[in-house]
Amino acid sequence: SVDYIAAKMAMFGGSEQLLREFARAINKFPKSGKALSQVRAFVGRSLESLRAPASPTLPAQLVIQEPDHAEIRVRFKASESTRSAEETWDTMEWPRRPQMLHPCQLTIREHAMGIQGVAVSSDGTLIASAGDDKVIRLCNALTGFVSFSFAGHSSAVVCVAFAPHSDQDRRSTLPRKAATGEDGEGEEDEGTLPASKVLVSGDASGEIRLWNLVSGAEEKMVKGHDGRIRGIAFSPSGDTFASASQDKTAKIWDATTGKLVRTLTGHEGWVTCLAWCPTGKEIATASFDATVRLYDVQTGEGRVFGKCVSFLLCVAMSPDCTLIVAAGATQIRVWARSDGSKVAYLGIDGIAGGVRTVAFTPSGQTFASGGGGDCSVALWGLSDAGAWEEKRRFEGHGDWVNSLAFCPTSKTLITGSGDKSVRLWEVPEEPMAATVKPAGRLMRVDVIAMSRCENMLASGTADGNVRIWSGHTGAERATLLRDAFPVEALAFSPDCETLVAGCNDGSLHVWEAKTGVAKWNVSTSSRIFSLSCSSLDAIAAGCLDNTCRVYNAHSQELLASIPVEGFAVSVDFAPDGTEIAAGTGSGAVLLVPLETATPRLTLQGHSGTVWGVSWARQGGRVASVSQDSTCRIWDAASGAVLHTLTGWAGYLRSVRFDSTGEQIVVGGTDNCAAIFDVQTGTCSREFAGHAGWVTGAVFTESRDRIITGSHDDTLKIWDANSGREMQMLIGHTRRVTSIEISSIKLIAVGRADKTLQVWDMKTMSELFSVQAHADIVVAVAFSASSTIVASGSFQSVTTRCASSGTLFHSLQGHEGWVSSIRVVGGENGLVWARYQRPWGEEVAEEPPIFCWDTSTGERVAAEDWKEGPPEMEPIPALEDRTERHKITTNGQLLFVHALPSEEGRGGQDLGPAVSCFQAPAPISVLRYCEGMIACGLEDGQIVGCKAPMLV
Secondary structure (H helix, E strand, O other): OHHHHHHHHOOOOHHHHHHHHHHHHHHHOHHHHHHHHHHHHHHHHOHHHHHOOOOOOHHHHHHHOOOOOOHHHHHHHHHHOOOOOOOOOOOOOOOOOOOOOOOEEEEEOOOOOOEEEEEEOOOOOEEEEEEOOOEEEEEEOOOOOEEEEEEOOOOOEEEEEEOOOOOOOOOEEEEOOOOOOOOOOOOOOEEEEOOOOEEEEEEOOOEEEEEEOOOOOEEEEEEOOOOOEEEEEEOOOOOEEEEEEOOOOEEEEEOOOOOEEEEEOOOOOOEEEEEEOOOOOEEEEEEOOOEEEEEEOOOOOEEEEEEOOOOEEEEEEOOOOOEEEEEEOOOEEEEEOOOOOEEEEEOOOOOOOOEEEEEEOOOOOOEEEEEOOOOOEEEEEEOOOOOEEEEEEEOOOOOOEEEEEEOOOOOEEEEEEOOOOEEEEEOOOOOOOOOOOOOOOOOOEEEEEEOOOOOEEEEEEOOOOEEEEEOOOOOEEEEEEOOOOOEEEEEEOOOOOEEEEEEOOOEEEEEEOOOOOEEEEEEOOOOEEEEEEOOOOEEEEEEOOOEEEEEEOOOOOEEEEEEOOOOEEEEEEOOOOOEEEEEEOOOOEEEEEOOOOOOOEEEOOOOOOEEEEEEOOOOOEEEEEEOOOOEEEEEOOOOOEEEEEOOOOOOEEEEEEOOOOOEEEEEEOOOEEEEEEOOOOOEEEEEEOOOOOEEEEEEOOOOOEEEEEEOOOOEEEEEOOOOOEEEEOOOOOOOEEEEEEOOOOEEEEEEOOOEEEEEEOOOOEEEEEEEOOOOOOOEEEEOOOOOEEEEEEEOEEEEEEOOOOOEEEEEOOOOOEEEEEEEEOOOOOEEEEEEOOOOOOOOOOOOOEEEEEOOOOOEOOHHHOOOOOOOOOOOOOOEEEOOOEEEEEEOOEEEEEEOOOOOOOOOOOOOOEEEEEEOOOOEEEEEEEOOEEEEEEOOOOEEEEEOHHHO
């Protein structure tokens, strides 16, 4: 019952005891096992909220937000009908609740920083997690409580693995105490350790440590790698273990002595992961060189088993040794182990950061993949037709999923994430339907192109979509390609008549740019990295097969196939269309006349892949950017280096000249773009604001704007002179930043995407939504008559009609960011705005307060004020007050506290929480007005509800 859960949670250690009681009850009462499992899962995933000191009504409030058919909610509602008024829990339901049971069974948060690796013991009782905090935690898989902590690594612990146990191994009962404990002391309690007696871990410095699970001591430290450890795993027998490293090798070690047995070589890039064949005779490795290799454990001899189009981050082998799956930045591939034939190529739309980890279920019928972007885990299985497809998606982590493992003794999936949490998920037993991708779901922007006539902007995304946008208004005009393979390259023809797109499956698509009508498409049979269109109606495509192919834009005739050593990662035509600049994977830039198809000049200087090249329209200069974090400007006639630009934190992905050839704009993995003067090599403007890599940056023809595309799923338009962001085209940040309720129950909402909305709370209908400011809307206010709504931002205050959004006045004369606004009177009243003190400024004066006449919009001087300003202290965004209550929030939880009486306060500000409830997403702002609470949430939702407990 909810009463019992509440009583247990009020006890010290009660949550652990409660989870143990559920486990015993599930075994003892199998007929009630399903219901008990549901309730246990509810407690497990709510541990963080339940442990927090709060109102005794919190468990009931969490229960009431469960789906209608959830067992714990059904029984709670039934018990409520039999209670007296004094015994009834005071709860509140959100109007929109999930109607599917959450698959998460347990959430464990014991790390101070992100988690890089997880592993589960062979008997399923312990979970090991390794993190950036240099600590390894061993948690009880049933309760989530820490059994041991191992601290000894000098850098981030990247991966961890348990040794398998044999049948003759026995379990050991030991005091549960932190083995090396940061605080030196551990809480003693009787617990059990699995028969797996050894744990191995690898860190970012290349060190490998073996830990004794019985004594809790470090047994050995071995070092043989010259780079970060990327993967580690024991052999099926447990006699040896293998490690993968950024030094381009994998190594096999003796688990008893810690001595090196064999080094596996052959990869040309980082070895990012490895997997043992269940027979113990072979090891599969994945690498940054886009290959999977198989090694014979006895001889160390290896061979290339499979190739992909881009770097790989993970590999796994099925328990029956029939399948190998590998994944990375753009794809998941499944091969038959017997002959290396490709079984499936799976797109990874929905995982914008690439797939970082894969693992098979114990049955081998399905496998899971996890990665970045949407921070989710996908479960893949066979369809009725025998094809691999996504069956289920688990969502809930707040950062990239870096590692996952299946429990060998139950249908449980364990995941570790950069959000510092380990989660346990229930994998359904029944056949699963395929996942349907939500309509309109957007993915990372990988490439952009701008037409010279400025009226068209094209974007290509990782989910295989090509979109056309208005270059003037930013409105989406058409989607030309849907759900294809990831789009790698885009280009407009100089006459703005043709748009070309290239995908990583080798397909080349050509459209009439103005109508969107498809002209033709062709397969190059090799991944396309880059495209360029010439003034002579030719299309150049740089391909992975070490060629640059040139096609006629009208007839699709292949005009030339130019060999490019190191493959053409980036291409651009000379202004006259007779020559091509090609940036290569080897770091060279080739200038190749089409007539001879052989390089006229080979420009050497970069030490990494050349990701972008651009030829100035005047023809005299070529610019290139590279993975070595430099930009070089070359003389196109002599090949001499004119400037070498350095100083970037990450590598560079994009470069473009402006229409005059006097400036270039570059973008890279430091999430920024920058403009440089070609003559002097100096930076004139930086553009910071993206939350992901800037994969493309271009000038408009008039040079007054910059357009950038990013892995944060957005396109942004910037003022090239001031550096200010003007517009964001996709992936709007809808976070609610300010909210206010009027006397007639209108809600004004300011958002981080610069919009102002007004809603009618009685009908829950939107009255209007406008882009009110050039920056975040930080304050909103109604007039007493609810006829005027005012909003404030950076150096901006506006007044509008509260019912239609019609602009009355844009008020002039400001000093920085507005902190609060008040409207006194109506059409003939006053607007008051208080401003924030500049950051770090230590002055005695209060921040300024300005005043305007609402009828004229003119500023009223302080000496003309007939009376002083109203109370202008801003109400904290995450709390509010009534005469008898204070409303506060903590993440998704909202609490209502009783304020002590005047005579009983004695310095005490808050009484106990008399009620609480849980929002469907973190609360960013709230307001209370006459029995109504309005909450703005981080995900953009606005929730309004009655508050009977405040009456």
